[in-house]
Every structure is written in C-alpha cells, then in structure tokens.
Amino acid sequence: MDVDRNGWVITRVEPLPVSRVYTLLAADPSARFDVALWAHKARTFFGAALELEQPKAYPSGEAPASDAAVVEVKRKAGGAKTRVLVVTLPVEEAPEARLAAEAGAAAIGGAGMDVLVQRARRVWQIVSEVADGEDPAAPLALAAILASVFLAPIVPPGGGTIFGVKGARERLGLA
Numbered sequence: 001m002d003v004d005r006n007g008w009v010i011t012r013v014e015p016l017p018v019s020r021v022y023t024l025l026a027a028d029p030s031a032r033f034d035v036a037l038w039a040h041k042a043r044t045f046f047g048a049a050l051e052l053e054q055p056k057a058y059p060s061g062e063a064p065a066s067d068a069a070v071v072e073v074k075r076k077a078g079g080a081k082t083r084v085l086v087v088t089l090p091v092e093e094a095p096e097a098r099l100a101a102e103a104g105a106a107a108i109g110g111a112g113m114d115v116l117v118q119r120a121r122r123v124w125q126i127v128s129e130v131a132d133g134e135d136p137a138a139p140l141a142l143a144a145i146l147a148s149v150f151l152a153p154i155v156p157p158g159g160g161t162i163f164g165v166k167g168a169r170e171r172l173g174l175a
Contacts (some may be wrong), residue, residue, distance in 0.1 A: 001069075006059065008109075009068045018158070024123070024124040024154055027119045029063050035056070037148060042073075052053070068086065069085075082139075100116065104160060
C-alpha cells in the first residue's frame with residue numbers, strides 16, 4: 001500500500017467483495033484507526049494484542065474519507081502475529097456491503113440489527129483469508145474487537161446472516 005506521511009492510503013480505496021470479508025456497519029462516520037483504543041479492547045475483553053503495521057497520525061483531528069491498513073493480531077500469549085487487511089469507507093461507497101447486511105438482518109427477522117444497518121455511516125471490511133501458517137480465526141477475532149468498539153453488527157464472508165459481539169465470541173469458541 002502506498003501511504004502519505006500520516007500513514008493514510010493515497011490510492012483509491014475500493015470496497016472488497018463481501019464474499020471475502022467480515023463486514024461491519026458502524027454509525028460512527030470516522031475513518032480513524034484508533035489503535036490505542038482497539039488494542040485496549042483487544043487486551044481487556046479478548047486477551048489479544050493488536051498493532052498497526054504502518055502507524056497512522058491524525059494531525060489537526062482530521063481523518064481521510066477512506067483508508068486501509070494491515071493490522072497485526074496476536075490472539076494468544078506467545079502466539080504468532082497474523083496480518084489482517086482492514087479497509088474502511090463511507091457506506092455510500094459500498095452498496096454491496098449494505099445489501100448483504102440488510103439481507104443478513106432480514107434472515108434473522110431483524111432482531112434490532114436492521115436498525116443498526118439503517119444507521120450505518122461507515123463500512124469496515126476485514127479480509128477473512130490469512131497466509132499459510134497464520135491464525136485462521138484472527139480475522140473473526142478482529143471483527144469481534146471492532147464490533148465492540150463501534151457497536152457494529154458483523155456480516156460474515158458470503159453473508160446470509162448478521163451478528164454482534166456475542167455471536168462472534170460464540171463462533172470464536174468453535175474455531
């Protein structure tokens with residue numbers, strides 16, 4: 001990824017295919033990668049460690065409209081880091097993501113997730129594939145962490161449903 005002096009991606013950030021990502025729909029419109037907050041949530045509630053491969057800075061409080069980063073996730077003490085690509089953009093730029101979330105909410109009868117989807121202003125996408133030898137559950141763990149930060153529902157790769165932090169934790173327990 002080509003980045004500027006703040007660590008922001010300088011090329012156009014495109015939405016990723018929903019078949020390859022965990023998709024989160026957040027009401028918070030900011031594209032800020034607040035790794036300090038994320039790492040705190042990861043440690044406190046998931047026993048995991050997070051850091052950005054490329055640090056980001058937000059001088060004067062601004063953030064880009066869209067951005068991407070590789071997040072290094074370590075789920076267990078002594079475990080290896082897994083590199084996970086995260087992309088974020090305004091919800092208007094990711095219509096496939098919104099449609100997948102609406103379909104997922106409809107599949108579970110709404111359950112309040114439909115309201116969260118309608119309030120969404122930002123999409124966060126976490127690539128579900130990892131390199132050989134890396135932790136295959138790391139992307140789901142990162143989705144759970146970000147869902148706890150943004151209070152955002154998660155659509156799994158391929159869609160068909162939608163769930164929150166509790167559903168992510170249950171799936172992690174089976175992984």
